[in-house]
Amino acid sequence: MLIVDRLMSDEEPAMLFTSANYFIFLAAVFFVYCLLARKRVPVLFLLATSYYFYALWNPKFLVLIFLLSTVDFLVALGLGSSRGSRIRRLLVTLSVITDVGVLFTFKYFNFFSSALSELLARAGWHSGTFLLTNLVLPLGLSFITFRSLSYVIDVYRGQLNPTKRYFDYLTFVAFFPTVIAGPIVRAGELLPQFRNRPALTSEQGTEAIFLIMLGLIKKIAIADFLGNNLVDRVFDQPQLYSSLETLAAIYGYAVQIYCDFSGYSDIAIGSALLLGFKLTPNFASPYRARDLRDFWRRWHISLSTWLFDYVYVSLGGLRKRRINLYRNLVLTFLIGGLWHGAAWTFVIWGGLHGLGLSVNHWWAQARKRFGIKPSRCWWSKAFGIFITFHFICLVWIVFRAPSLADTWQVLRRLGAMQFGHGNLSTSILLVLLIAYLSHWLPEKFTNSFQKVWTWLPAPVQAALILSLAAGLYYVAGAEAQFIYGNF
Secondary structure, three states: EEEOOOOOOOOOOOOOOOOHHHHHHHHHHHHHHHHHHHOOOOOHHHHHHHHHHHHOOOOOHHHHHHEEEEEEEEHHHHHHOOOHHHHHHHHHHHHHHHHHHHHHHHHHHHHHHHHHHHHHHOOOOOOOEEEEEEOOOOOOOHHHHEEEHHHHHHHHHHOOOOOHHHHHHHHHHHHHHHHOOOOOOOHHHHHHHHOOOOOOHHHHHHHHHHHHHHHHHHHHHHHHHHHHHHHHHHHHHHHHHHHHHHHHHHHHHHHHOOOHHHHHHHHHHHHHHHHHOOOOOOOOOOOOOOHHHHHHHOOOOHHHHHHHHHHHHOOOOOOOOOHHHHHHHHHHHHHHHHHHHOHHHHHHHHHHHHHHHHHHHHHHHHHOOOOOOOOOOOHHHHHHHHHHHHHHHHHHHHHHHOOOHHHHHHHHHHOOOEEEEEEEOOOHHHHHHHHHHOOOOOHHHHHHHHHHHHOHHHHHHHHHHHHHHHHHHHHHHOOOHHHHHOO
């Protein structure tokens, strides 16, 4: 086995969005940014703070972000000034090779190298495995590369004019609310906002604080609590738990990953709004989806639309024959699964979603062919939600399990028909119940809560914020990792 050593840091992120240090940092950035709002340096200040924020994890990787940003900025300028199709193809290829090459090296090289060596060994050709050891995945690299690459492709397709503001583009790529875990903001959405004079209304300020508070509740009071007290225990040692407890853990993981990631997204969107930048929502009650197509319009919206616009469309979408639609859907979600991590569990998870979406599209087409109109009955909608949700929960098992062997172990425990519930405490069941009930509440209830929050006097808001902080500090147990921070 040939080993190449990379001497890189394996430190944890210095400032998670749920830490006190982050909110001290955010408050400092907010006040200084407000002071600089009437001057010509706010973007430079945001760039400096974003690089500082990232450097707290590992300053060496700032060079990587800077180089990726610079290459794509120059490529886009070249695309804007070039008219020859050959030159344009060469330029966009350079960007794709740079961004995907860096992502492949850090995230996938060892995975594919090991898989190739295993395949060759099975064919009777035993060779050494070339691995890069001590290779640390730069924080948020998948989000960074996708964000920057989408800008170049948009310019190449003529959907966006290249920016000539170098520091604006560097800030767009490294913008600290989105650099760790998205959302995958498009250049057309964020870059124009850097050219506007920063302005924050009182309504935007209260909305930003409301989103941050909502995100903290989701992340700490629900996701971390369920992860620490139920999900992690069952998935780490499924043989110790009954079928009922395993089922509860599966339902718990569906809630945990949603509240973990949507909570982080809420904090990111709220942080950006506090500085006067509006980002589009990343989730829309995904477990209320009637089918898988609806689910992917609601779940991790910035990623699903990215995959559709830049992978599915590039593969050809629905071209010539309908079988191409199914092939391209499966390929797109295989890539989407691999985006989440270099493991066969993620690949299979993506493949199952691709197959599920293919069936979804086939059924919609068959229904049109035979003149079957969608039922408007409540029970039909409820049945669709029930089936979709349980398919999603089933494939979440593959996503969450450390390996395929662990997946089968969880499935075996699920089918063991044992109904002990000694490990399901009242607090766990209560959090599960509250989480699901709140998820299925009509959107107008959430809007009503936000309106009430906006209406409250500032002293009452301050008292509620302090009460929430004390309550979350009380319920918080062991510090839980941000799930999507691994991706």
